[in-house]
Amino acid sequence: MSLVTLTNLTIHHGGNPVLTGVNFNIQAGEIVTVVGPNGSGKSTLLRAIIGALQPSSGQVARASGLRVGYVPQKLHIDPTLPLTVRRFLSLPLRVTNAAATQALEQAGAGRLANQQMAGLSGGQFQRVLLARALLCDPQLLILDEATQGLDQPGSAAFYQQIETVRQHLGCAVLMVSHELHVVMAASDRVICLNGHVCCEGEPEQVASAPEYRALFGSGTQGALALYRHEHNHSHDQDCTHEHHDHEAAQ
Amino acid sequence: MTLLDSFLIRAALAGLGVAIAAAPLGCFVVWRRMAYFGDATAHASILGVALALSFQTSIFTGVLVVSLLMATTVSTLSNRGYAMDTLLGVLAHSALAFGLVAVSFLQGVRIDLMAYLFGDILAVGRLDLAVIWGGALLVLALLWWRWSALLTATLNPDLAYAAGIDPRREQLVLTIALALVVAVAIKVVGVLLIAAMLIIPAATSRPFASTPERMALIAAAIGGLSALGGLQLAFALDTPTGPTIVCLAAVMFALSSLTSLFFRGNRI
Numbered sequence: 001m002s003l004v005t006l007t008n009l010t011i012h013h014g015g016n017p018v019l020t021g022v023n024f025n026i027q028a029g030e031i032v033t034v035v036g037p038n039g040s041g042k043s044t045l046l047r048a049i050i051g052a053l054q055p056s057s058g059q060v061a062r063a064s065g066l067r068v069g070y071v072p073q074k075l076h077i078d079p080t081l082p083l084t085v086r087r088f089l090s091l092p093l094r095v096t097n098a099a100a101t102q103a104l105e106q107a108g109a110g111r112l113a114n115q116q117m118a119g120l121s122g123g124q125f126q127r128v129l130l131a132r133a134l135l136c137d138p139q140l141l142i143l144d145e146a147t148q149g150l151d152q153p154g155s156a157a158f159y160q161q162i163e164t165v166r167q168h169l170g171c172a173v174l175m176v177s178h179e180l181h182v183v184m185a186a187s188d189r190v191i192c193l194n195g196h197v198c199c200e201g202e203p204e205q206v207a208s209a210p211e212y213r214a215l216f217g218s219g220t221q222g223a224l225a226l227y228r229h230e231h232n233h234s235h236d237q238d239c240t241h242e243h244h245d246h247e248a249a250q
Numbered sequence: 251m252t253l254l255d256s257f258l259i260r261a262a263l264a265g266l267g268v269a270i271a272a273a274p275l276g277c278f279v280v281w282r283r284m285a286y287f288g289d290a291t292a293h294a295s296i297l298g299v300a301l302a303l304s305f306q307t308s309i310f311t312g313v314l315v316v317s318l319l320m321a322t323t324v325s326t327l328s329n330r331g332y333a334m335d336t337l338l339g340v341l342a343h344s345a346l347a348f349g350l351v352a353v354s355f356l357q358g359v360r361i362d363l364m365a366y367l368f369g370d371i372l373a374v375g376r377l378d379l380a381v382i383w384g385g386a387l388l389v390l391a392l393l394w395w396r397w398s399a400l401l402t403a404t405l406n407p408d409l410a411y412a413a414g415i416d417p418r419r420e421q422l423v424l425t426i427a428l429a430l431v432v433a434v435a436i437k438v439v440g441v442l443l444i445a446a447m448l449i450i451p452a453a454t455s456r457p458f459a460s461t462p463e464r465m466a467l468i469a470a471a472i473g474g475l476s477a478l479g480g481l482q483l484a485f486a487l488d489t490p491t492g493p494t495i496v497c498l499a500a501v502m503f504a505l506s507s508l509t510s511l512f513f514r515g516n517r518i
Contacts, residue, residue, distance in 0.1 A: 082459045
């Protein structure tokens with residue numbers, strides 16, 4: 001069952017195309033990671049899926065009654081707004097204390113309920129955001145660079161938590177990330193985005209695709225080499241768009 | 251002979267009505283950093299007074315219409331890439347200036363401009379009282395009804411979208427509530443001081459609140475206290491009532507800031 005289907009999606013921002021002709025779907029229970037350089041339209045894609053952006057053309061079809069848990073890239077809470085973790089979890093729908101406690105436990109943020117949101121550390125904050133996203137019993141969990149600002153052990157632990165959650169709830173996960181190797185290991189499917197879908201497939205396929213290397217080759221050095229020598233098989237990607245100079249990564 | 255025959259009782263009830271509606275709304279104004287927005291809407295309402303007098307409709311209707319127009323204009327323009335503070339600076343003061351000029355054109359009507367700029371709470375009649383409480387209860391009902399959605403949209407528009415809430419609609423709810431508060435408050439504190447009734451109680455209650463709801467409740471209490479206390483003070487000291495109410499609120503804000511500074515100093 002497709003939870004979300006994007007058909008030929010094009011989105012303009014301030015007159016410039018951010019996404020062009022994107023086709024995408026995510027099935028129940030699937031983990032999909034979107035990778036791409038800065039400004040490649042990753043966040044735009046997610047915001048179109050949650051309905052925060054209207055497409056210039058193309059369609060966004062959500063399964064009827066789809067429950068989405070959304071963890072934003074960052075959340076600025078104005079210092080004039082007093083907000084405990086417990087109160088935050090009850091937005092927008094009130095939840096019982098038992099449900100709140102359970103969600104905090106699941107997200108690895110137990111015992112934070114009475115703290116002020118403003119007083120949390122970066123890692124605690126992300127876990128509370130995750131806990132809130134879990135409370136609607138999501139069919140689809142969307143994470144937008146959720147580990148931004150966490151150190152490497154912190155983000156590794158966070159992704160582990162997400163995997164545990166996924167096993168427990170069986171929800172689909174759609175995430176955007178920069179941390180390629182951590183993310184790729186957990187994903188069923190990886191989509192390489194740069195204004196359009198450059199290539200997609202299983203993590204091994206994408207990691208060794210020339211389009212992917214062209215995008216990440218220069219920036220990731222050692223991390224990329226890991227994929228290059230391990231996966232040397234052929235694959236058939238349907239890449240109909242123009243790409244960057246693939247030779248750059250060779 | 252009923253209780254409402256006393257002008258002081260009517261004034262007290264009017265002040266209380268405005269205060270308890272303005273304070274929770276003021277919390278949103280503070281959280282969303284819309285202080286100037288409230289100011290602009292309030293200042294534009296003097297133009298509403300002029301229009302109402304020239305078309306011989308009720309002041310409430312004129313002010314409500316112009317406030318709504320002003321608030322929608324600001325919301326629309328702010329999404330078009332103007333710098334918000336510049337835009338509001340232009341609109342707030344030009345609306346006030348146009349309003350004052352428009353009032354001067356009115357022939358045959360002698361109006362006491364001061365009463366609209368600074369309020370005339372002691373002249374509140376039974377009908378005014380009914381309008382004030384009707385408006386106040388409407389604002390409170392709106393906020394009560396949309397509370398959770400408003401709070402989510404205030405926190406982060408994307409979180410709202412993901413939960414199926416349209417933040418633009420919530421913004422519209424706030425805009426309407428703001429116009430209503432301005433329309434009912436003009437008689438009590440006047441156009442120049444309405445923003446104070448919105449913002450000062452909310453800012454005063456911040457250090458003592460741990461949740462948004464508590465902040466709104468404490469703000470309403472502080473607003474009500476300033477209205478009643480200000481009225482008494484004005485009576486005792488023979489000072490203008492609207493400004494006295496705002497002065498009392500400001501003193502409470504100063505005390506609240508000092509208290510929180512002191513406690514924070516102790517904790518560290």
